[in-house]
Amino acid sequence: MDSKSILVIVRHPPHGSSWVREGLETALVGAALSHPPTILFSGDGVLALLSHQQRGALGQKGSAAMLEGLSFYDIEPLWYDQRSLEDRGLDVDQLMSGCQQACIADMIARHDVVMSF
Amino acid sequence: MVSQGLTYALMVQGTPYSQQASHSALRFAEALPAQGHRVATVFFYHDGVYNAASMMTPPRDEPHLLERWRALHQTQQCELLVCVASAVRRGLLDEGEARRHGHSHSTLEAPFELTGLGQLMQAALHHDRLITFAP
Numbered sequence: 585m586d587s588k589s590i591l592v593i594v595r596h597p598p599h600g601s602s603w604v605r606e607g608l609e610t611a612l613v614g615a616a617l618s619h620p621p622t623i624l625f626s627g628d629g630v631l632a633l634l635s636h637q638q639r640g641a642l643g644q645k646g647s648a649a650m651l652e653g654l655s656f657y658d659i660e661p662l663w664y665d666q667r668s669l670e671d672r673g674l675d676v677d678q679l680m681s682g683c684q685q686a687c688i689a690d691m692i693a694r695h696d697v698v699m700s701f
Numbered sequence: 702m703v704s705q706g707l708t709y710a711l712m713v714q715g716t717p718y719s720q721q722a723s724h725s726a727l728r729f730a731e732a733l734p735a736q737g738h739r740v741a742t743v744f745f746y747h748d749g750v751y752n753a754a755s756m757m758t759p760p761r762d763e764p765h766l767l768e769r770w771r772a773l774h775q776t777q778q779c780e781l782l783v784c785v786a787s788a789v790r791r792g793l794l795d796e797g798e799a800r801r802h803g804h805s806h807s808t809l810e811a812p813f814e815l816t817g818l819g820q821l822m823q824a825a826l827h828h829d830r831l832i833t834f835a836p
Contacts, residue, residue: 588826606747606787613818619826697825699712700833701747 590614590621591695594629604632604647607701608654615657622695623654624686626665630672633664635680648680655682663691706737710824714835716748717766718759723752726834727769730777740779742824743770745813747835750788753781753813774812782824785815 592611596603607623614621625633637648654660663686669676676683692698711730715722730740745752757767774781789798792808795815799807809815825831 590822590825602747609786610746610818610821614822617819617822619822697831698833699825699831700835701714 588619588696589694590619590697590699591691592621592623593698593700594623594625594632595627595700597628598632598637598647603701604629605645605650607699608647608650610699610701611654611659612650612657615659620658621699622663622691623659624663624665624688624691626668626688628668628672630664630668630674630679633662633679633683634674635678651680706739707829708739708741708827709733710742710744710821710828710831711740712744712746712821712831712833712835713749713752714745714747714833716751716836717757718763720748720836722834722836723749723766724764726832727766727773729832729834730773730779731769734777739777740773741777741828742780742782742820743773744821744824745781745783746787746818746821747784748791749834750783750791750793753783753788753793753809755808755810755813771812781813782816782820783809783813784821785817788815 592607594604594607598604611621611623632647637646639646661682661684664683665688666685711726713723713726717723733739752766759765770781773779794807795809796807
């Protein structure tokens, strides 16, 4: 049972709320407990992957540095939904390095546990 | 309760009254026993921690969410876990945390428990299902 695979889906944008940070913190705790989750950015969540981001609103730490550090915890690649990217007029060239295109349905089907942020 | 029933973990991220998430989570949890299942862990994260505010005082003609959570704990013996990092920064402190931070009153009490994200992971790994209730 402890070999369950975990998928963390980030659906919210990186600024104006703490969703991305709290989702990433959950992913990091998973990694610390030897269960590095798969992480998928969907909807406005893909905005978190844009490169060259500064600190966020709310007087909180930005999420970009956290994202860049995920690979140290075996959380890689950073999966994104292509459709969400296109809907927002974005291109993969605008994303930080280490991003990879995912099929949401496949991804959810392949994991035992899905956590949504 | 059917012995082959599933155990559920719920992650609640919505604040009470202004968002649907905690209402939906409660209704889902309350419906489980009729199907032979039970909720084993509710984990409150993000703004969901406000569900544990011990002084929650809604108008009489609205559902009392705090009492519903307490009743759920009683009837299904589920743990009501509150992320300590999310809770303390939002002013939800149990007696120990209140004392530690120099406050005269606590704002969170049993059966709610302050705990860490590790417990969310444990719940996700050990129970049969994890469902997210988020705005």
